[in-house]
Amino acid sequence: MRSLISYFTRRDSVKILISHLTRMEKGYLCAAGIDIESGAQVRPVLEGKRLTSGLHARNGGPFDIGAVVDLGRTAPVGSPPAVEDLLFAPSDARRTHNVRASEFWSSIQSQTRTGLRDIFGPDLRTEGRTCVVDLGKGRASLGYLKSPLTPQLILDDSGKLRVLFSDGEFECSSSLTDIRFYEEDHATLRPGVFSWVSSRMSAGAILAVGLTRPYARPGEPKSYHWLQVNNIHLQAAPLWTSENANEGGEWSDEEDKRLAAAFRRGAAVADLATSFERQPAAIRSRLHSLGLCKDGG
Numbered sequence: 001m002r003s004l005i006s007y008f009t010r011r012d013s014v015k016i017l018i019s020h021l022t023r024m025e026k027g028y029l030c031a032a033g034i035d036i037e038s039g040a041q042v043r044p045v046l047e048g049k050r051l052t053s054g055l056h057a058r059n060g061g062p063f064d065i066g067a068v069v070d071l072g073r074t075a076p077v078g079s080p081p082a083v084e085d086l087l088f089a090p091s092d093a094r095r096t097h098n099v100r101a102s103e104f105w106s107s108i109q110s111q112t113r114t115g116l117r118d119i120f121g122p123d124l125r126t127e128g129r130t131c132v133v134d135l136g137k138g139r140a141s142l143g144y145l146k147s148p149l150t151p152q153l154i155l156d157d158s159g160k161l162r163v164l165f166s167d168g169e170f171e172c173s174s175s176l177t178d179i180r181f182y183e184e185d186h187a188t189l190r191p192g193v194f195s196w197v198s199s200r201m202s203a204g205a206i207l208a209v210g211l212t213r214p215y216a217r218p219g220e221p222k223s224y225h226w227l228q229v230n231n232i233h234l235q236a237a238p239l240w241t242s243e244n245a246n247e248g249g250e251w252s253d254e255e256d257k258r259l260a261a262a263f264r265r266g267a268a269v270a271d272l273a274t275s276f277e278r279q280p281a282a283i284r285s286r287l288h289s290l291g292l293c294k295d296g297g
Contacts, residue, residue: 013072022231026185034111056179065241071092083140116169119143121138129172131172131174134225146206151164161181163176174228176228178232199252
């Protein structure tokens with residue numbers, strides 16, 4: 001492989017809107033997004049290394065859902081199906097600004113397809129509960145899917161997050177790697193996020209989908225690129241964060257009714273926080289907004 005300097009002198013700076021942000025094992029992540037100029041999907045990569053969690057916005061880095069990131073000089077290094085790969089230098093990457101929720105939704109909606117083959121090509125096929133592409137096959141490894149039916153979030157028997165969805169041809173139960181669902185260890189689920197997201201998916205959801213790097217399941221000799229759900233984007237809250245879900249996200253009319261009824265029955269704030277999977281401060285704030293807790297506390 002040529003030197004990084006040789007690669008980087010071949011292409012000007014690229015700016016992308018981050019729309020894929022996934023957890024890997026502790027200390028690492030994967031980010032991708034839409035090229036602001038061309039509209040192409042872009043996955044920033046390193047030579048022989050993985051992106052570290054230090055590049056996440058919550059750790060002071062540039063990458064976050066809805067952020068526009070100037071990658072600096074880049075060079076295309078992709079090959080099927082990961083044709084979106086662009087080599088970059090983390091020291092050059094900087095966040096320029098965050099887009100508005102409506103702009104983010106419009107950007108991903110314009111790229112959304114209703115069929116998985118429309119995204120990944122005719123080489124996609126069923127394997128077990130999900131889909132795969134053979135090594136060196138496929139026309140893309142990133143995209144956005146709008147399912148005709150509301151996708152469902154589940155925890156499987158091993159406690160792992162999966163998304164059940166269909167495009168009319170494929171019925172999938174695919175792993176979910178959305179980093180917003182997890183604590184810093186990338187293994188522990190953040191309290192409240194599962195139920196908060198689940199309750200809002202029926203109002204409209206776009207799945208950011210992707211194909212993994214080559215991987216062979218334990219005990220199986222052959223590697224594939226496996227279909228996974230990278231992120232769940234909600235029409236009701238396009239730029240939702242784990243803090244929305246855990247502390248002060250939107251309250252539905254049904255939740256307001258249940259909260260008011262429980263409070264009038266004498267339920268303590270601590271008990272309500274447990275029941276609604278929110279922080280006590282969020283419970284007090286909502287009671288105050290409903291006129292049930294005049295002093296806010």
